[in-house]
Amino acid sequence: xxxxxxxxxxxxxxxxxxxxxxxxxxxxxxxxxxxxxxxxxxxxxxxxxxxxxxxxxxxxxxxxxxxxxxxxxxxxxxxxxxxxxxxxxxxxxxxxxxxxxxxxxxxxxxxxxxxxx
Amino acid sequence: xxxxxxxxxxxxxxxxxxxxxxxxxxxxxxxxxxxxxxxxxxxxxxxxxxxxxxxxxxxxxxxxxxxxxxxxxxxxxxxxxxxxxxxxxxxxxxxxxxxxxxxxxxxxx
Numbered sequence: 235x236x237x238x239x240x241x242x243x244x245x246x247x248x249x250x251x252x253x254x255x256x257x258x259x260x261x262x263x264x265x266x267x268x269x270x271x272x273x274x275x276x277x278x279x280x281x282x283x284x285x286x287x288x289x290x291x292x293x294x295x296x297x298x299x300x301x302x303x304x305x306x307x308x309x310x311x312x313x314x315x316x317x318x319x320x321x322x323x324x325x326x327x328x329x330x331x332x333x334x335x336x337x338x339x340x341x342x343x344x345x346x347x348x349x350x351x
Numbered sequence: 352x353x354x355x356x357x358x359x360x361x362x363x364x365x366x367x368x369x370x371x372x373x374x375x376x377x378x379x380x381x382x383x384x385x386x387x388x389x390x391x392x393x394x395x396x397x398x399x400x401x402x403x404x405x406x407x408x409x410x411x412x413x414x415x416x417x418x419x420x421x422x423x424x425x426x427x428x429x430x431x432x433x434x435x436x437x438x439x440x441x442x443x444x445x446x447x448x449x450x451x452x453x454x455x456x457x458x459x460x
Contacts, residue, residue: 240393266446277439277450278394327393331446337401339385340448342393 237261238330240343248351249320255313255346257328263308264330268340269301272325284311318350353378355442357451364430365459372425372454378442384416384423385448387439394439397425430458 237260245253257267266285270278282298284290284305292298300322302314311330315322325347329340355376364370376384383401387394398407400416400423407414411434414425427434435458441448 236396268447277452278448279450280447283447337383339396339399341396342387344392 236332236341238264238328238341238343240328240346242346243344244347244349246349246351247318250317251350253315253318253348255315255326255328255348257311257313257330257343259309259330259332259341262330262332264311264332265308266331267305267311268329268331269303269311269313270327270329272327272345274325278327281313315348318348320350323348323350353442353444353449355440355449355451357438357440357454359454360452361455361457363457363459366431368430368458369426369428370430370434370456372427372438372440372456374423374425374440374451376421376423376440376442376449376451378444378449380445381418382443382446385441385443386414386423386425387441389437389439389453390435397438427456430456432458432460434458 239258241256269281272278281296282290282292284303286305286308290303305311327345329342331338331340358373385399386397398414403418411428416423437453437455439453441450
């Protein structure tokens with residue numbers, strides 16, 4: 235149980251392109267989903283928290299117009315990197331937590347490696 | 352400022368050895384301490400600890416939390432090459448996870 239699917243696994247695209255990443259909870263309803271970014275040899279940095287049906291909460295320093303998050307259903311959240319540039323190249327990982335309280339652990343997707351040329 | 356510090360940063364052991372990984376935390380509105388294993392892709396959940404002094408076990412892995420000293424350890428006994436990974440601990444604050452930098456474990460045959 236608690237399977238989170240993330241798609242695509244790897245994206246390579248030209249600078250200026252917008253890229254959408256999907257995160258789905260396959261066998262549970264996720265009231266809260268999280269988006270992280272991970273640079274090589276570094277730990278996960280939280281970018282934003284999204285709750286189903288409401289606007290995402292972004293961490294300090296994360297541009298909300300650059301990283302658009304939509305959480306339209308209890309099983310799907312999307313992250314769109316708008317007008318991506320080489321400095322946006324990174325490993326993006328989503329996680330999902332079932333239930334409104336944090337007594338449930340976060341379960342992670344397999345991540346999306348984004349390379350902007 | 353919240354922070355989670357893991358030690359050591361990296362270690363190499365032989366199969367069959369026991370390893371102990373350390374995690375200290377300073378997290379506002381602390382709720383729980385979580386351990387994850389990260390291989391090539393995203394982290395896999397291992398343990399969530401909320402109470403002091405109660406050991407959680409899963410096979411050869413075990414973990415315990417000390418809320419007075421703000422500290423947790425993860426033990427792996429009889430290590431196998433498949434245990435090679437980065438082990439991450441994270442403090443849960445207001446429902447959000449603050450991750451440590453991780454401990455890279457390499458188990459050699």
